[in-house]
Structure formats: C-alpha cells, structure tokens
Amino acid sequence: MSRLHPQEPSPVEPYRLSIVLSTQPAQFQAVAFKGDLAANLAKIAAWDYDGVELAIRDPRLVDAGALCDLLAAHRLAVPAIGTGQAWGEERLSFSDPDPAVRRAAVERVKSHVPLAQRLDAVIIVGLLRGVVQPGVTFAQAWAWVVDALRECCEAAGGQGVRLALEPINRYETPLVNTVAQGLELIDAVATPNLGLLFDTFHANIEEPSIEGSLADAASRLYHVHVADSNRWHPGAGHLDFAAFLAALRATGYTGFVSGEFLPLPDPDTAAQRGLAHLRSLVA
Numbered sequence: 312m313s314r315l316h317p318q319e320p321s322p323v324e325p326y327r328l329s330i331v332l333s334t335q336p337a338q339f340q341a342v343a344f345k346g347d348l349a350a351n352l353a354k355i356a357a358w359d360y361d362g363v364e365l366a367i368r369d370p371r372l373v374d375a376g377a378l379c380d381l382l383a384a385h386r387l388a389v390p391a392i393g394t395g396q397a398w399g400e401e402r403l404s405f406s407d408p409d410p411a412v413r414r415a416a417v418e419r420v421k422s423h424v425p426l427a428q429r430l431d432a433v434i435i436v437g438l439l440r441g442v443v444q445p446g447v448t449f450a451q452a453w454a455w456v457v458d459a460l461r462e463c464c465e466a467a468g469g470q471g472v473r474l475a476l477e478p479i480n481r482y483e484t485p486l487v488n489t490v491a492q493g494l495e496l497i498d499a500v501a502t503p504n505l506g507l508l509f510d511t512f513h514a515n516i517e518e519p520s521i522e523g524s525l526a527d528a529a530s531r532l533y534h535v536h537v538a539d540s541n542r543w544h545p546g547a548g549h550l551d552f553a554a555f556l557a558a559l560r561a562t563g564y565t566g567f568v569s570g571e572f573l574p575l576p577d578p579d580t581a582a583q584r585g586l587a588h589l590r591s592l593v594a
C-alpha cells in the first residue's frame with residue numbers, strides 16, 4: 312500500500328494510520344508498544360502502518376539522530392509527540408499549585424519543540440495540563456493552564472510547531488472533557504497554533520454526539536486518537552467507526568488517525584486487528 316503525502320490524500324484511502332509507541336518504559340496502559348524501539352518500528356512498518364506517534368517522557372532521554380535514522384529506514388512518519396508520561400511518571404503539570412512544578416511542565420513542553428519541528432509533528436497536551444488539585448479552584452487551575460499553553464504555543468509557534476489539546480474524560484481530569492470546553496480554552500489562549508486532538512474513547516464517554524462534536528472541532532482539528540468503547544482496538548467494542556470516519560472526512564481533516572488502545576489480547580494482535588478494521592471500512 313502506498314504512503315500518502317500530507318497534501319495529497321487519496322480519495323480511496325484518505326486516512327494515514329499510525330500507532331502510539333513509547334520511547335521509554337511507562338505505566339500508561341493504552342500504549343500497545345513499549346520496549347525495544349528498533350524491533351517495534353520494524354514490526355509496525357511491516358504491518359503497513361504509515362507512521363508512529365511517539366510518547367516521550369523527556370526528549371533528553373531520546374537519541375534524536377538514531378531515532379530519525381530508524382524512522383527513515385522504515386519510511387514511518389511521526390504525526391505527533393505525546394507528552395503525558397511527564398504527568399504519569401513525574402507528576403509535572405500546568406495546574407499544580409507549586410509554581411516550580413508548573414514551570415518544569417512548561418519547560419518540558421518547550422523542550423519537545425526541536426524534535427517536533429524536525430519530525431513535523433504536533434505536540435500533544437493531554438494529562439500534562441493536570442487536574443484541579445486540593446485547595447485550588449477550578450478558575451485558578453484553568454487560568455494556570457491558559458498561561459502555560461500561551462507560553463508553550465508562543466515558543467513552538469516561532470519554530471512552526473503546533474500544539475494539540477486533548478479533551479479527556481472526567482475520570483482522568485475535570486479540566487476540558489469535551490470539544491466545546493477545548494474550543495473555549497483555545498479561545499482563551501488566543502494563539503493560532505493551538506488546536507484539538509479528538510480521541511474516540513474520551514468522546515464516547517463525554518460528547519453528546521461523536522459526529523456532531525467532530526464537526527464542531529473541524530477547523531481546529533490537529534490530531535486524532537482511535538480506540539473502541541472498551542479502549543481495545545477499533546472493532547473490539549461497539550463504536551461505529553464507519554460513521555466516525557465518514558464524519559472525519561466531512562471535516563476536511565487529512566492528518567493521521569492514531570491508534571491509542573490497550574495491548575489486548577496482545578500488542579501485535581491489537582495493532583494488526585485495529586489496522587485491518589479501519590482499512591476494511593475505507594477500502
């Protein structure tokens with residue numbers, strides 16, 4: 312299957328598919344691939360994914376030259392860099408009451424910019440925004456997140472890099488659960504290089520209509536995560552991915568659709584079944 316240039320989506324297969332790959336050990340469960348980077352990239356390319364989304368806790372731990380060589384050897388694009396491990400492993404966040412922690416979170420996001428620019432990847436802000444901590448009001452947490460995003464977006468924008476804010480379900484954070492709240496935050500930050508990441512798993516919990524909220528996100532849709540209703544691979548739950556892909560197409564989105572799902576029944580099977588299910592719907 313031929314890979315597509317970003318500006319030239321095929322009318323037959325408008326979606327390029329990627330899968331989340333962690334460059335370091337991580338506790339977050341919905342990442343199919345952790346461990347041996349070279350072996351995982353080889354497998355993912357052999358299955359005919361078009362790209363990998365890299366979950367990177369700290370760019371200082373990544374040998375960018377070796378990584379780029381491997382990606383080029385396997386002809387894999389990197390549509391996005393995930394930053395949530397800095398929350399999951401280190402508890403860095405934009406909304407921590409400790410200013411030193413907020414500063415470290417902002418600096419961590421800024422430190423992703425050179426690699427993001429090199430790979431032409433968006434930087435994802437998921438759980439790095441944090442939660443509303445005890446003793447902090449929602450308004451205060453929101454204001455800290457606005458300030459942090461503005462600073463990160465200004466630093467990234469100078470290098471032509473975009474940030475994608477991910478609405479996340481209420482069981483993980485109260486800060487931006489829906490597309491509507493995400494658009495409100497984007498308006499408050501008021502920078503041109505901040506958009507949304509739409510994740511079907513979170514949307515299935517939070518959005519009144521998955522297709523309706525996709526349409527609302529359209530002009531600011533920078534990246535997409537797919538997992539089924541049970542966070543297994545697409546096809547393993549009850550989400551209607553044919554309707555989802557049709558609604559996505561209607562937005563004019565031509566970016567990547569990135570698998571972020573549980574490695575079940577095992578990572579290789581999940582990756583292959585998820586890819587096969589999505590491709591069967593657009594074939």
Ligand code: LER
Nearest residue numbers: 395437438479483510
């Ligand atoms: C990250 O992309 C995500 O979807 C969150 O559930 C992380 O906790």
Ligand code: MN
Nearest residue numbers: 477510536571
């Ligand atoms: Mn996600």
